[in-house]
Amino acid sequence: MGIENFLPVQQEVHQWSDRRKVVERVLLPMMIFVHVDIYEQKEVLTLGSISRYMVLRGESTPAVIPDEQMHRFKFMLDYSDEAINMSTSPLSPGAKIQVIKGPLSGLQGELVTVNGKSKVAVRLTMLGCAFVDIPVGCVEPLEK
Known part of the structure; x- marks a missing residue:
């Protein structure tokens, strides 16, 4: 079955008292x-290890990720020196966090940019024009 697939993995260094080891997570x-x-969608579901497609809330059709977004995600995985953290909270420039x-x-503060790494630059309004890099997993959007 020649179906294009992608499993996002990241290399991490695990350290014990006597050794270090690079593992894939x-x-x-x-x-x-x-x-x-559309024809291959049904074929994928015949595989024993696949149970279902991810769907968006309130919908029944499989979720589709645009090719450009997937290319950027793969690029981030390939070239980031920092650990990549996933967040389900949508963060965009200008968002209060x-x-x-x-x-x-x-x-x-306020999210001011998302750079090519897995960090965001945050404007801390109480400090004036100070900027600091904070990992995405360490911030959340403020309730509106």
Whole structure:
């Protein structure tokens, strides 16, 4: 079966007291991406290890990720020096956010850019024009 598929994995260094080892971590457990046409969709479901397609809330058709977004995601995985963290919260430039982890926990600011790495630059309004890089997994959008 020649179906194009993609399992996002990331290399991590695990350290024990006596050694270090590079291991691959699956970034999205229990999820594999496939690039299929309408006819191949049914064929994928015949595989024993595949149970269903991901669907958006309130819909019944498989979720489709645009090719350009998938290319950018793969690029980030291939070239990022930092660990990539996944977040289900939609963050976009201009969004008001709050730091939820780390030494700046509780600090509120504004997301000003998403760079090519897995970090975001945050404008901390209470500090004026100060900018700081904070991992995406350490911030969440403020309730509106």
